Amino acid sequence: MVHPDRQRELERELWKLQPGDHLGALYESRSEHDLVRATFVRQGVERHEAVLALTDEEGAEALEQGLREQGVDPTPLRKRRQIAVLRFSQIPPGGADGGAEAALGALRRIAARRVGEGYGALRISAEIGPALLAAVTPASLLRWGAAIPPHLGVLSALLICHYDRRRTPAAFLLDALAVHPRLLIGTALYDNSYFLPPAEASGPDPAAARLARFIGHLEERQRTETQIRSLTRKLMKTQEEERRVISRELHDRLGQDLSGIKIALETLPDRHPAVPPALGEDVRRLGQLLERAIFTVRDLAYELRPPGLEEMGLAQAIAMFCREFAEKTGLAVDFRAVGVERLRLDFQVQIQLYRMVQEALNNVHKHARASRAVVKLAAVRPHLLLRVEDDGRGFDVAERARAIDAEKRMGLRSLQERAEVLGGVLLVTSAPGRGTKILAKLPCPE
Structure with missing residues (x-):
C-alpha cells in the first residue's frame, strides 16, 4: 500500500500536467504503478480529456479496477470512447515497428479525432516492457521517444511511459529514460538531470551528446553546491549577528530591568516598615524568583553570544564553556588546545568552531550516556583540527546517516554544514559500545 501522504503528493503533481508534457514512470511495486496509472487516467476523465491506454490483458483489468477504487466507472467511458484500451495482443509481431514517422502519423490521427469529438486533450498511458518489446524493437521505441514528444503540444496530447524495473533490461532503461524530461520514481516526481533533448537524441552522435550532458550535470551540481555553501555562510553570519543583537538586548536591557525590580523589592521593607510579615515573606519569595529569572536571562545571553570570545x-572561550558545561551537566570534560593561541582567526571562523564544540557536547550529553568527553583544538599546519571524543554507548554510523532525514535530527548535520562552510570536512567514527570520535579538519590560516 502507498502511504496517504504520498498519494496526496502524487495527486497534486499529476494535476499540474499540461498537454505537451512527457513523463517516464519507473516502478518496482505493482501497487505504486496501479496508483500512478489510475490517477493519471482519472484526472484526464475529470478534465474531459480522452485517454488511450497501451497495455497487456492483466494491465487492462488492473486499470479498470484502479479506476473503480478511485470512484470512476470505466464502462460508460469506454462506450463513448473517452477511454480506449489498446492491448499488445492487438499488435501483430513487427506490425507496430514501422518507424517513428508511422507512429507519429497514427498518433496525429487519433489526437485529431478525439479533439474533434470535443475532448480537451489526448492523454496517453503506455506500458513499455517485455510484452511491447516483443512487438516493437527497442531501437524503434527509442526513435519514437526522440520523434514523438516534440509534437505532443501541437497534438494537444500528454504522455506517460511506464517501465517495470524488475522485468525490463537495465541497458534499455538507461537509453529510454534519457528521452523523458521528467521522471516518476515510484510515486515521487523528479526533473530528469540526464534528459537528452530530441534533437540531440536523433543527432549523428547521441552517445557524445549524452556524455556532454553527463559532464554538464556534474559541473552544474558543483556550481550549485558552491552556491549553497556561500548562502549557508551568509545565513550563519546573519544568524550570529541577530544573536548578538538579541544577546545585548537581553543582557543590557531586560537583565538590567529585572535587576532594578529585584533591588526595589529587596528594599521595600526598609522603605515601608509597616509592611505585614506575611507580605514581607511574599516579597522575599518574589525576589528569589526574580534572581532565578536574572540568571536564566544571563545564561541565554551568554549562549547567544559567547562571553569573552x-x-x-577562541581557546579561552572554549575552555570556559567546557568548565561551565561540566558543572551544569555532571559530564567530565577535558579541554586541550595546542598551537592555537597565536593564530589570527577571523571572528566568523572562531564563532563557528565555538558552535561546533557546543553542538558536539550537547549531543554527547543528550544521546551518548557518556561519563567523560575530551575536546582537543590543535593547529597542525596546514590544518586546524577539532576533535571531540566520548566514552558513551556509540552508534552505527551508516545506520545513523540513513536515519538522519527521517528523524529530522540536526546535530551531526549541523556539525557537517559548519565544517563545510569553513572549507573543511567532518569525519565521524563510532560503533555500538565503543564511544564516538568526531574530527573536523579545517584549513589553517597562515
Whole structure:
C-alpha cells in the first residue's frame, strides 16, 4: 500500500500536467504503478480529456479496477470512447515497428479525432516492457521517444511511459529514460538531470551528446553546491549577528530591568516598615524568583553570544564553556588546545568552531550516556583540527546517516554544514559500545 501522504503528493503533481508534457514512470511495486496509472487516467476523465491506454490483458483489468477504487466507472467511458484500451495482443509481431514517422502519423490521427469529438486533450498511458518489446524493437521505441514528444503540444496530447524495473533490461532503461524530461520514481516526481533533448537524441552522435550532458550535470551540481555553501555562510553570519543583537538586548536591557525590580523589592521593607510579615515573606519569595529569572536571562545571553570570545580568544572561550558545561551537566570534560593561541582567526571562523564544540557536547550529553568527553583544538599546519571524543554507548554510523532525514535530527548535520562552510570536512567514527570520535579538519590560516 502507498502511504496517504504520498498519494496526496502524487495527486497534486499529476494535476499540474499540461498537454505537451512527457513523463517516464519507473516502478518496482505493482501497487505504486496501479496508483500512478489510475490517477493519471482519472484526472484526464475529470478534465474531459480522452485517454488511450497501451497495455497487456492483466494491465487492462488492473486499470479498470484502479479506476473503480478511485470512484470512476470505466464502462460508460469506454462506450463513448473517452477511454480506449489498446492491448499488445492487438499488435501483430513487427506490425507496430514501422518507424517513428508511422507512429507519429497514427498518433496525429487519433489526437485529431478525439479533439474533434470535443475532448480537451489526448492523454496517453503506455506500458513499455517485455510484452511491447516483443512487438516493437527497442531501437524503434527509442526513435519514437526522440520523434514523438516534440509534437505532443501541437497534438494537444500528454504522455506517460511506464517501465517495470524488475522485468525490463537495465541497458534499455538507461537509453529510454534519457528521452523523458521528467521522471516518476515510484510515486515521487523528479526533473530528469540526464534528459537528452530530441534533437540531440536523433543527432549523428547521441552517445557524445549524452556524455556532454553527463559532464554538464556534474559541473552544474558543483556550481550549485558552491552556491549553497556561500548562502549557508551568509545565513550563519546573519544568524550570529541577530544573536548578538538579541544577546545585548537581553543582557543590557531586560537583565538590567529585572535587576532594578529585584533591588526595589529587596528594599521595600526598609522603605515601608509597616509592611505585614506575611507580605514581607511574599516579597522575599518574589525576589528569589526574580534572581532565578536574572540568571536564566544571563545564561541565554551568554549562549547567544559567547562571553569573552573577542576579548579572550577562541581557546579561552572554549575552555570556559567546557568548565561551565561540566558543572551544569555532571559530564567530565577535558579541554586541550595546542598551537592555537597565536593564530589570527577571523571572528566568523572562531564563532563557528565555538558552535561546533557546543553542538558536539550537547549531543554527547543528550544521546551518548557518556561519563567523560575530551575536546582537543590543535593547529597542525596546514590544518586546524577539532576533535571531540566520548566514552558513551556509540552508534552505527551508516545506520545513523540513513536515519538522519527521517528523524529530522540536526546535530551531526549541523556539525557537517559548519565544517563545510569553513572549507573543511567532518569525519565521524563510532560503533555500538565503543564511544564516538568526531574530527573536523579545517584549513589553517597562515
